[in-house]
Amino acid sequence: MAVSVLIPAGAARADSIRDDQYWLADYGVEQAWQTSRGAGVTVAVIDTGVDSSVAELEGVVVDGTDVSGQGSSDGQTPVGTDDPTHGTLVGSILAGRGTAPGDGVVGVAPEASLLSVSVGFGTDAVDSDTQIADAVRWSVDHGADVINMSLTRNTLDWPTSWDDAFLYAMENDVVVVAAAGNRGSGTTEVGAPATMPGVLTVAGVDRSGTASFDASSQGITIGVAAPSEKLVGVGPGDIHYSWSGTSGATPIVAGIVALVRGAHPELDADDVINRVISTATPRGTSTPDPLYGYGLVDAAAAVQSTVPAVEANPMGDLAEWIRVHRRAEAPAASPAATTEPAPAPVPTPQADRGDRLQALVPTVESMRSTGIPLIVFGVFGGALAAVGWGAWRQVRRRRDQE
Template sequence: MPAPLPRVAAAPSVPAPLLRVAAALLVVGMIVGVGTPAAAAPVLPEDSPGCLQAPQSVETGIPWPQSRLGAERAWPLTRGDGVTVAIVDTGIGADSPQLRGRVMRGVDLTKGGSPRADNDCFGHGTFIAGIIGAAPAAGTGFTGVAPGVRLLPVRVANSMEDGTAGLLAKGVRAAVDAGADVVNISASTSSPEASLVAAIRYAEEKDVVVVAAAANGAQQAKTVAYPAALPTVLAVGAIDASGALADFSQQGKHLGLTAPGVDVVSVGPGGPGHWQGSGTSYAVPFVVGVAALVRAYRPKLTAAEVRHRLIATSDHPALALPDPGFGWGVVNPSAAVSSVLPEEDGTGGVAAPLTAVRPDLPPPDPIGPTVAALGAGLAIVLIGMVCLLTVLMPAGHRRGWRPARVAEVRRSPPP
């Protein structure tokens, strides 16, 4: 799990425990033979090697990813209410205060698994769930992108040792069958195993948006990560606080979008408190959260149309797009929710066929419909004023601009 934050607020004064860094986390790629994990290296307390303990430090400010994306600008329109997001991972700690009340029972597919997955020994799935849907809380500026969503845990691993591509495929199917609208996959494999390809196809047939990590194998340029490289999956890379591509973020033609993935803050099981970590695993849930906002506000859009909208409204650097490192740009929550695309009709559906992954659009208006409504109101006021002046000005001219009538108020004489 990620390293603890350097800032500590309202935490008991105890000696900092020794920390050990595990080699990887939820590494499907290592199990099936590639060794390019999508997840950041976890840091576990030395005196608790089995399960991640409640974080002892609290992020009191606003973390840079939240400041950079500004998801709260979309919240007047939607907070993701009514949308179910599945995290195919290590479970979700329902006892985390900022997630409490919105974590479903879920599905545990691991060997000897429990009937539910709303607990998380390892902590990775909880960290991801927090980025997607952590509710605002007193004492911290950390919040999730879509704090109104329902969080569906699908456990396919309990540690770095027991993930497989086949189990990941079962997890995707279980998420779809449990009613997920969006699926987060922060894991990868180098082999497009038939069961995984079929599971992704099944998700697309059921109109479910699937978002996956591009992986952390930037040094292995020839390696392609799956399921991120499959055509109906939105692959996500990572940027740092300066806006530069993270040095570990894998590149390729399959890359769709980028999002914050360096020094990312989120919650862990228990709490209150926060952890911090880096990896393309942690860039994925930012895009997943935005997809949930779009699905809530524009329910008529299909999964393909949601992917198109996220790509078409992204912030893109001055590069030839698609760029092998940035894809089509950095996800933009407010623009993704509110922008009016020329190929969409007024009811939120798509009126024209999507002929390109990213059309040549002017920079999206992040305020969108709000500005349009204000403009319409102002136009009505101006029309009314013109009509009024059309009636009053000729009459005033005829009177030489003298008052039309002078009324005097006289007191009646006393009786």
């Protein structure tokens, strides 16, 4: 995430910060506010800690905890060795209240409430994978309707502890929104939790709506794209920052999810996610597209359009993935102890299983299970065929000479 100090809050021109929040008008957020501002919706921010002492976040954080062993019990003390301002910036873009009408940072869902769950990457107290699993479970148990995760594991796979934690969230009707990651930070392809079935993954675009080269990764699990460059947020000490990255695009989408949940409390998580992706403005060469997913998010359309109900999460079924994939990883039973063949490993479920083009593209998992052996056998098979062809031609030539 690229960050630069914009200007201390007290010295800012009254409306300069609000003017810089271009996504509020460009992505239909202000129009969506005519229907919903996120009232009654609780969003958990699993991050470095959201400092509610800043002016724009006064009264926004209603509960919190620390799972790192390094922070305060309310989860609001910044932790971690990389960027302790990160969680507060995320929280302000998601649910900032501003400082006065037309002043300061206002979030996409300015009437939503936040849970601050502090995690500390780079600390030695608790393993980071354990922290995430604990953070997700705590968020669900304390009333989260949405979970924002502006972080990545930088691997396609994830530990089994995340299976249970994320499945727990989905079974309890919680929408999980995760960042695709930033190429400029070394994440060239989407990593967990953004690779997990059922998670709404967010890619980033620049001011013109074009996929951001430095501030967004790509992958087949992307759901929607949102602004990730020239973002404005507020950090501890009431200091405003200009920053870039899918860390900022993610709370924009999580805020839109909160607007949808506020406007349509009768909808379950699957239908909420479907509203967000099905009303997005398509971009790229396919739908879904590895750069844009289903397209550029549209807050007004997501909140106000008529959208048919769905019977399953359009971003995939984590329970089914666990049932098939984790069984495939278990030690094979002896032939006498089983009556049916063991299931083959399956790739991470794609958003649209009916996409014929994507079905032809091998994934990392399918390459591990079938691609490498086929390559090896293909090389040796080709060599043997060449030898056989040469021998046959020699025999044929001798016969002709006779």
